[in-house]
Amino acid sequence: MTTPILTKNQTLVFDVLTKAEAPLSAYTILDKLRDHGFRAPLQVYRALDKLLEYGVVHRLESINSFVACAHPDENCHSHGLVAFAICESCGQVIEFHDHEVDHRLMDWLKSQKFKAEKSTIEIRGHCASCAA
Amino acid sequence: MTTPILTKNQTLVFDVLTKAEAPLSAYTILDKLRDHGFRAPLQVYRALDKLLEYGVVHRLESINSFVACAHPDENCHSHGLVAFAICESCGQVIEFHDHEVDHRLMDWLKSQKFKAEKSTIEIRGHCASCAA
DNA sequence: TCAATTGCGTTATGCTATAACGTGTGCGAT
């Protein structure tokens, strides 16, 4: 699946996320786009839904925020599980993929006959710079 | 760290969660406890905070809900990482611990000099009974 | 041309979580 051309709103939201240095909440995105005519949360959420579907944006469940995918080119859906390390000081996010963890989790799920659909792996703590 | 005696409110909330067959949101807990004098969300959240601190309850970030720990006796904080498989049909949750996944993630974090504090691993999908 | 699909805008609403205030109770130190 290749990413379709983005609509105007989707582009605006995606650009804001791409330029941000940390995850943004939907309402923060809304505020940043008021000058571009955004007035209501739905405008943001609808764009986010599509961007998530295309795999170019990730949702961080543990902090109710969104980040642009770290692999702009390839489609992130093909990477298997994605994990995130989120710094609680500076907000920076490190995205990573590990097939070992993948397999281990998948094997376990298989043994339970559990059909996985979506996964969330998020570690909160402090990054190298902030741990000081 | 052993779990202190629970207060009245903590006990009420913990009992509701223990009897539930699926995770409950704070507001659902509130509704279930109105007959016991609960009137406001804070009464629930304050009890939950303590129960989370004691490690006898887990928060499921991806569905904004709470479950009683599957290991009532031992303290769950000592298990290292905890992961959850959450059925989107019946709501049932399977809790599991895997040292392999643990180590793998921890090694990765170490290589990034990231100091982990809290972790969230949640897989949504369908359990054996519901996948049919 | 017509119907179906998709994106968009708006208003209203619902769900999740916490701030800020004050009260009461138990308990150790002086």
Added chain:
DNA sequence: ATCGCACACGTTATAGCATAACGCAATTGA
């Protein structure tokens, strides 16, 4: 004993996150 402290509790208000439901406009394809 009583003072001070820590802690649980109750209440009101508010902040923050997300979606329902309506209608309009543009696009596309039969």
